[in-house]
Amino acid sequence: MTPSDSGSEAEAAAEKPVPQPPSPSPDGRGGRDGAADAPRAEPSRAEPSRAETARVEADDQFAFLSRLAGGLAHEIKNPLSTMAINLALLQEDWERVAAQRSADVPLPPREQRTLKRVTTLQxxxxxxxxxVQDFLDFVRGAAVNRRPQNIGAIVQEVLDFVEPENDQAGVRQRTDIVFGLPLVLVDEAQIKQALLNLLINARQAMPTGGEILVRVRRVGNDAEVSITDTGIGMTPTQVERCFDVYWSNKKGGTGLGLSTTRRIVEEHGGSIHVITEQGRGTSFLVCLPLAVELTGDNRSEVQVDPTEPRTFDVEARERRLDGAGEDDERA
Structure with missing residues (x-):
């Protein structure tokens, strides 16, 4: 190779462009023409939200409980039934002994204690x-038989059912029910069970008595049922966990009432929400889609003011409702 040849090659090498890594194109795929000219890292996926994680955990928990249901029915329910039958027979024997005695000769204290213990065991x-039955009902569910129903009438029937117990507990019922709403497509028995759970929960939140305000109205294309108590309210932890399966802060509670209610409502395409304030009360709002979508003049949506102090001052809220009714009459 001659010096001149070497110089020519050096000049050619200097003029030859040095390969560069592909720069990102405007579309973000790399390469000058948008093609993927080089391996690239997979785009990072967004972390699942807390609600999504909770829902996945709830689904896994539900699947686990479902697998346990069959075993529970055989291992627990059947022996309990046998115990109940034998205790009933034992109670009959002791009552027969007591009946054979004259009215002036009561059962000896030992026999009275035995009969009392039998009653306690029963x-x-x-x-x-x-x-056990609540657990089985929850994990197995039930066939949904949906029909167009008057949600106001359903709510009133459930209220009539719980009124005697509420009276005994010192709980007064107040209602604001719009009976002329469009029908909702629901399984009547299941929705009654969901509402019953909420009403029982409201009563239990007021151990010294109080008031329950039940309201049925239309909000957009949903029928909203709100059940408000004047009880002790809920802590943030209780609000976060109240729909969890088998979680309860009540003595002797099964922890299935509210979780069953949420399952029923969601199976009907609805939603359930909690509004609470400690020391003043709690509202559960159930929203169920209307069976028909109205259009034109008949579509009258109710706008909800998120700043409204919702449901805790029962008397103030009733005054607002009464005022709205008077305005309607004047119109």
Missing amino acids: REVQRLETI
Whole structure:
């Protein structure tokens, strides 16, 4: 190779462009023409939200409970039924002995204690049977038989059912029910069960008595049922966990009432929300889609003001409702 040849090659090498890594194109795929000219890292996926994570955990928990249901039915429920039958027979024997005695000769104290213990055992067996049945009903669910129903009439029937117990507990019922709403497509028995759970929960939140305000109205294309108590309210932890399966802060509670209610509502395409303030009360809002979508003049949506102090001052809220009714009459 001559010096001149070497110089020519050096000049050619200097003029030859040095390869550069592909720069990102405007579309973000790399390469000058948008093609992927080089391996690239997969785009990072967004972390699942807390709600999504909770829902996945709830689904896994539900699947696990479902697998346990069959075993529970055989291993627990059947022996409990046998115990209940034998305790009933034992109670009959002791009552027969007591009946054979004259009215002036009561049972000896020892026999009275025995009969009392039998009664206590019967009550506890019945409680355990209820817990097991509630558990089985929850994990198995039930066939949904949806039909167009008047949600206002359903709510009123459930209120009539719980009114005697509420009276005994010193709980007064107040209502604001719009009966002329469009129908909702629901399984009547299941929705009644969901509402019953909420009403029982409201009563239990007021151990010294109080008031329950039940309101049915239309909000957009949903029928909203709100159940408000004037009880002790809920802590943030209780609000976060109240729909969890088998979680309860009540003595003797099964922890299935609210979780069952949420499952029923969501199976009907609805939603359930909690509004609470400690020391003043709690509202549960159930929203169910209307069976028909109205258009034109008949579509009258109710706008909800998120700043409204919702549901805790029962008397103030009733005054607002009464005022709205008077305005309607004047119109």
